[in-house]
Amino acid sequence: MPIKIPDRLPAFDTLVQEGVRVMTETAAVRQDIRPLQIGLLNLMPNKIKTELQMARLVGATPLQVELSLVRIGGHKAKNTSEDHLLSFYETWEEVKDRKFDGFIITGAPIETLPFEEVTYWDEMQKILDWTQTNVHSTMNVCWGAMAAIYHFHGVPKYELKEKAFGVYRHRNLAPSSVYLNGFSDDFQVPVSRWTEVRRTDIEKVSELAILMESDEMGVCLVQEEAGKRLYMFNHVEYDSTSLADEYFRDVNAGVPIKMPHDYFPHNDPELTPQNRWRSHAHLLFGNWINEIYQTTPYELEKIGAVRV
Known part of the structure; x- marks a missing residue:
């Protein structure tokens, strides 16, 4: 089954061109099945690009998925038009009474700020608490x-x-995990961040299990079974050119930046990068969607047992 998104969303035509099956809102209502309800809290500055990246992965499934775009209500976006936000997004306040089978919370370019200094941290905490009662499974x-x-x-x-910054080899630490079904023992993932979490801190929490790790970049993916949460610290959703876009943006702005590790062929930024992580990105999101389908209640209103 295809992904259901608004007919006029900019990502619609691109997804169709890439072979992702997309269903119009008009056609979806004729099917007598319940689509999975997936929410995307998009905190990235370039919201349109992130919509496409996430829709591409969520839509690559035989299940019908309805994707809802959500934004922080108390934060004004600087890089996305107000028309786009009003046309395609709802604030969290507007969706907080709904239930979702799955919910994705993206990254944000505020990594070095202490959490408590983020202008929308209070709302973010409310949203995280809300996922315990209104969301079956969360991908952070x-x-x-x-x-x-x-x-x-x-x-x-x-x-x-x-x-x-770059593309780094990672190890599959849990081949039997439902989320890593079909994964190689060794694979590559794009990394772009100024901060890290550390294995020693994660190991102190008995509810957490590390699923992916890099010798150079540390922890990549963590599972919390009780809370039905995944914590992905890198950018498996990135396009082939995402790291190049970041690199040239900083170069052109005079910001000191090293060339992304193992990304440009022969370390030549004039050459087009090859995507060596796409298949595993699809596997991860496909496995996540499948696990949601296998375990979520058929009746949406039954989602919501508080998890500790």
């Missing part, structure tokens, strides 16, 4: 993962001396 990504694991378990983040 990059800063979103660091915020969630700090909120729920007090796991701190540490500022790095230089940006962790």
Whole structure:
């Protein structure tokens, strides 16, 4: 089954061109099945690009998925038009009475700020608490993962001396995990962050299990079974050119930045990067969607037992 998104969303045509099956809102109502309700809390500055990246992965499933775009109500976006936000997004206040089978919380370019100094931290805490009662399973990504694991378990983040930036080899630490079904023992994941969480802190929390790790970049993916949460600290959803876009943005702005590790062919930024993580990105999100489908209540209103 295809993903259901608003007919006029900019990502619609691109997804169709890429072969992702997309269903119009008009066609969806004719199918006598309940689509999975997936929410995307988009905290990234370039919201349109992030919508496409996440919709591409969520839509690559035989199940029908309805994607709802959500934003922080008390924060004004600087890089996305107000028309786009009003046309396609709802604030969390507007959706907080709904139930979701799955909910994705993205990264945000505020990594080095203490959580308590983030202008929307109070609302973020309310949203994280709300996921315990209104969401069956949550995928937290990059800063979103660091915020969630700090909120729920007090796991701190540490500022790095230089940006962790590039494509790095990772190890599959839990081949039997439902989320890593089909994963290689060794695979590559894009990394782009100024902070990290550490294995020693995660190991103090008995509810957490590390699923992916890099010898160079540390912990990548953590599972919390009781809370039905995944914490992805890197950017498996990135496009082929995402790291290049960040690199050239900083170069053109005169910001000191090292060339992304193992990314450009022959370390030549004039050459087009090859995507070596796409298949595992699809596997991870496909496995997550499948696990949601297998375990979520058929009746949405039954989602919501408080998890500790």
